[in-house]
Amino acid sequence: MSSPVVEVRNLNKRFGEFTAVDGISFDIERGEILGLLGPNGAGKTTTFQMMLGLVTPTSGSIRMFGLDLQTNREAILQQVNFSSTYISLPYSLTVEENLRVVARLYGMSNIAGRIDDMVKKLEMSEWRNKLTRKLSSGQMTRLTLAKALLTEPKVLFLDEPTASLDPDIAHKIRGILLEERQATGLSILYTSHNMREMEEMSDRIIFLQRGKIVAEGTAKDIVARFGQADLEEVFLKLAREQ
Amino acid sequence: MAYHRIAALVIRHLYLYRRSLPRVMEIIYWPFLDLVVWGFITVYLATFQGQMPAVVTFLLGALILWDVLFRSQQGITISFLEEIWARNLMNLFASPLTPSEFLAATMVMSLFKVTAVSMVMSVCAWIFYSYNVFIIGLWLMPFIINLVLTGWIIGVFTTSLIMRFGQEAEVLAWSMVFLFQPISCVFYPMEVLPAWLRGVAWINPAAHVFEGMRGLLATHAAPLTSLSLASGLNLLYLGAVIVWFHHTFNVCKERGSLVRVGE
Numbered sequence: 001m002s003s004p005v006v007e008v009r010n011l012n013k014r015f016g017e018f019t020a021v022d023g024i025s026f027d028i029e030r031g032e033i034l035g036l037l038g039p040n041g042a043g044k045t046t047t048f049q050m051m052l053g054l055v056t057p058t059s060g061s062i063r064m065f066g067l068d069l070q071t072n073r074e075a076i077l078q079q080v081n082f083s084s085t086y087i088s089l090p091y092s093l094t095v096e097e098n099l100r101v102v103a104r105l106y107g108m109s110n111i112a113g114r115i116d117d118m119v120k121k122l123e124m125s126e127w128r129n130k131l132t133r134k135l136s137s138g139q140m141t142r143l144t145l146a147k148a149l150l151t152e153p154k155v156l157f158l159d160e161p162t163a164s165l166d167p168d169i170a171h172k173i174r175g176i177l178l179e180e181r182q183a184t185g186l187s188i189l190y191t192s193h194n195m196r197e198m199e200e201m202s203d204r205i206i207f208l209q210r211g212k213i214v215a216e217g218t219a220k221d222i223v224a225r226f227g228q229a230d231l232e233e234v235f236l237k238l239a240r241e242q
Numbered sequence: 243m244a245y246h247r248i249a250a251l252v253i254r255h256l257y258l259y260r261r262s263l264p265r266v267m268e269i270i271y272w273p274f275l276d277l278v279v280w281g282f283i284t285v286y287l288a289t290f291q292g293q294m295p296a297v298v299t300f301l302l303g304a305l306i307l308w309d310v311l312f313r314s315q316q317g318i319t320i321s322f323l324e325e326i327w328a329r330n331l332m333n334l335f336a337s338p339l340t341p342s343e344f345l346a347a348t349m350v351m352s353l354f355k356v357t358a359v360s361m362v363m364s365v366c367a368w369i370f371y372s373y374n375v376f377i378i379g380l381w382l383m384p385f386i387i388n389l390v391l392t393g394w395i396i397g398v399f400t401t402s403l404i405m406r407f408g409q410e411a412e413v414l415a416w417s418m419v420f421l422f423q424p425i426s427c428v429f430y431p432m433e434v435l436p437a438w439l440r441g442v443a444w445i446n447p448a449a450h451v452f453e454g455m456r457g458l459l460a461t462h463a464a465p466l467t468s469l470s471l472a473s474g475l476n477l478l479y480l481g482a483v484i485v486w487f488h489h490t491f492n493v494c495k496e497r498g499s500l501v502r503v504g505e
């Protein structure tokens with residue numbers, strides 16, 4: 001088997017005296033969807049941000065594509081992208097202008113063609129020339145997802161990608177992500193507070209609590225290990241043990 | 243340095259200017275008003291002194307050159323603020339964009355602004371007061387380049403402070419440069435400053451530019467000393483603030499505050 005696309009080892013982040021991420025290790029294989037679960041403040045965002053090079057780890061290592069993030073930031077980030085419900089793109093540009101800027105930032109070729117594809121795939125044609133300021137929150141989520149997929153990443157970080165979408169669009173988006181994974185071997189690290197979605201999407205789940213990994217495995221494994229009916233029950237049990 | 247990433251950022255800002263009236267006003271309307279007000283003051287003063295050409299040359303020339311410095315600084319700092327306001331820092335710095343490329347893009351924006359504002363002001367000065375900036379001659383170019391550099395220094399320094407201290411420091415984008423105005427000796431010679439302040443002014447590259455300009459207009463001697471001093475100091479400080487910016491950037495990544503600036 002080929003080596004993992006992402007290798008995180010003993011990753012640790014302290015903010016002053018407070019430890020936000022406490023020595024976590026995990027791998028993500030090519031084409032794997034890894035779910036990151038955990039209550040508010042568990043350290044999910046901090047982990048994401050360290051993996052995107054936005055926060056410097058206190059100790060530990062992050063390797064992607066066999067390279068160390070600390071020393072190969074540009075080469076790694078060229079092949080990585082992210083989307084989050086909590087992040088937008090500049091409001092004063094139109095949807096299409098924003099996508100064009102992102103494509104240039106990542107040095108894409110055939111920009112117009114790529115944007116057309118993405119607009120079609122995410123059903124954005126009706127509002128592709130609208131100012132980003134005027135989008136609904138669900139449209140904004142689709143736009144940030146489009147910007148993430150546009151750059152043909154090999155690893156994608158998704159922070160609650162379907163949180164503000166209606167069930168129909170959310171379903172479609174899940175379909176697109178699975179398709180993309182199938183077609184390109186895209187690996188995804190994923191957070192969501194929607195447990196059903198987690199079960200449906202993730203090949204494997206990591207449960208974070210107070211910065212530590214407290215459970216790891218397939219959704220089925222985890223549910224069985226904790227003797228609960230479903231993932232939601234496991235979440236409640238673990239979260240309330242705090 | 244990857245030029246396509248710098249170009250991407252510049253294009254992003256140009257899209258912004260294309261449809262934003264306030265941003266266009268910043269380039270055309272305010273400099274124009276500045277010039278009109280100062281122009282009238284100059285004309286008024288000249289009637290007292292009967293020395294019209296000298297006063298006009300000094301004051302209007304100084305005003306236009308000061309605006310070069312001011313807009314150069316704004317080009318840097320406002321470009322950074324735009325990213326904070328648009329909550330776009332995470333998108334940018336989670337991409338392969340490096341801090342140096344980011345700075346380079348703000349410098350290009352700064353050049354755009356300076357060019358646009360200088361053209362607006364020069365044309366207005368010529369139309370309204372028959373004032374020709376090129377009276378300073380070819381020396382105008384090295385003067386302007388040095389003022390742009392000083393603007394970058396103040397701009398990068400201010401940007402670092404905003405990155406580090408967040409929203410509370412935003413006001414520095416407009417006020418910082420005026421801290422330097424008294425010691426830049428824009429409208430008066432260095433010798434009118436009290437001795438202790440003269441020392442402070444001496445280490446300010448902009449002061450040497452304005453001294454040089456006055457010297458040139460008064461004596462027509464080549465302002466080589468002033469220009470060498472200004473250039474030397476500028477290069478020294480520019481190197482230092484760029485190092486400082488990178489240092490601040492790393493501190494913010496340590497503290498996890500980089501993507502929280504402005505929140």
Ligand SMILES: Nc1ncnc2c1ncn2[C@@H]1O[C@H](COP(=O)(O)OP(=O)(O)OP(=O)(O)O)[C@@H](O)[C@H]1O
Nearest residue numbers: 015020039040041042043044045046047497498499
């Ligand atoms: N820059 C920072 N400085 C100090 N503490 C921080 C910083 N960033 C995060 N923290 C703390 O680290 C802990 C983990 O935060 P993080 O945002 O990673 O949690 P999370 O799992 O993403 O939570 P949520 O589900 O609410 O988004 C929290 O207690 C938070 O207050």
